[in-house]
Amino acid sequence: MLKPIVVVAALSISISALASTPPALTPQTLSSKLGVGMIVDWAITERGIREFDPLAVKDFQQRGIGHVRIRVAGEPTHQRLVHLQKIVEACQQYHVVPIISYQAGTENEGKIVAWWTTVARYFAQSSPLLGFDILYEPSEKLTHAQLNALYEKAAKAIHKISPQRTIFIAPHVHAQPDSLKWPEQSHAPVLVDWHLFPYGPVAVNGKRGWTTGTPAEKAAIRARINSVLRWQQKSGHSSWVGAWSVGEIDKNMPAAQQIAFATFVACELQKSHLPYAVNKDSKFYDGEEGAWRPEMQLLLEAILKPQCKS
Template sequence: MHKPILIAALLSLSASAMATTPPAPAPQTYASQLGTGIIVDWARTERGIREFDPLAVRDYQQRGFGHVRIRVTGEAMHQRLVHLQKIVEACQKYNVVPIVSYQAGSESDAQVVAWWTTTARYFAQRFPQLGFDILYEPSDKLSHAQLNALYEKAGKAIHKISPQRMVLISPQAYTQPDSLKWPDSATAPVMANWHLFPYGPVAVKGKRGWTTGTPAEKAAIRTRINNVLHWQQKTGHSSWVGAWSVGEVVKSGPTKQQIAFATFTACELQKAHLPFAVNGDGKFYDGEEGAWRPEMQPLLDAILRPQCTN
């Protein structure tokens, strides 16, 4: 006799819960919310896990970071997922977009898909701003076709559980996104992840780097960016520079050339409205002390608030 009333009540509660969970933003909107981010090891290394403090997320947000790329490795065990949730909750509290990036080793396609299936089920449709970066470093052993097939399988598994979850896919060696075959689902949100000359655009003595900001060096960076902008316009897809660095920084701090490289590149990316993440958190922030490394301030300022010229 009371069964219809009970069913109606449950449906009402379900509808109320769904109403309180805002839909995930579209790729273009999502990209505009990312701003400048940073790669963090809060869920990857023993030290990163041990030192993680939600107040660090507050510090990152106050410093000017809009998102964090959270590297994760190993099995998707419950304990690790609980820890990952703490990070995501802190990001939500301090208005920082969290992107989980799976750093696979020798796992097979089936194992990668299983990892994402478990993770997608754990988060279900919660945390609409949470993004899933399927592979932190796509293996160079995979052909373009094999990589695209893996993205298709993993993306389908994720979107079956959470249809509006943002998924990020990377071309082989993080080159231009032209080689990516977009997953079949027409409505599921997907973005491309590519990289931009982490040590500089020109080969010097066998190594890529940035010398004095020559016209050729600047032109190479602008060409790479313009090619991606053309690809975005042609395909209607959005993209994100998932990692960028100015090379190794010595203990005494960054060089003038590194700061110049950071300033020019950050300006060009900002002018193009392309979000990017810098690598990596331990270089700039002392997790044990809960404080920014003072010698890195000039480089951080160049990345976050570059003094751009026309």
């Protein structure tokens, strides 16, 4: 029989162990950790792979970037997984949240689920903060039912290996989240990925989303953001703006208007407590030189730390 002092000691150790166990990661907790992020090509383009340096992650963190959306395509070969691990470990070292985003290039459900099964096994021991963005661009060839079935199977495969792994799912064209059916039997954080001007305010059907920031243009952007906030409140789920950009296609947009647009959108998203990732790293950061592009400094500052009107 244990002596009382030994029993007390054992209880103390047990209580201490329970106290030191980190709480489960909730969508709200993860969302608060994401902050402002950036889409990176460190694992998808030849140049991005060649130029990647772990110290770039340190530069990102010091600049105020809280997460990176790591685009990746192709088969999950050993070489590609080792390179991804190098990026993920650098993110963990410098306290930047890594999100692996799969650019599938196929509608084949079996291949997509198999891809994520391999990746989930490889990163099974990684920090819970590592997130999996199931599809970088959901194919419009898939019906809503097919896309939901794919997410259900991918989530089941991932969570069978890593029950607490965060996943991100996106509806078609990253809009209308009501079309999504949330994966069942999932106790891990699941967030919806939606976009807002992923390539900058370009003309659609001859109508541009931003010219000089007219009241109507600002109201339209606020309406889009408010629709997401209403969806969050109604559904109880959290969301993430997986991509928005300034002048990605329309490079003739005056610099002053680029900064005005970036400031307005960033302020609206931050006031709404919506984390977002900006498209993309090579626009702002020179991987070969390992330095931020000086000509993009004012625009990047407007995106990261906008001067918002009260």
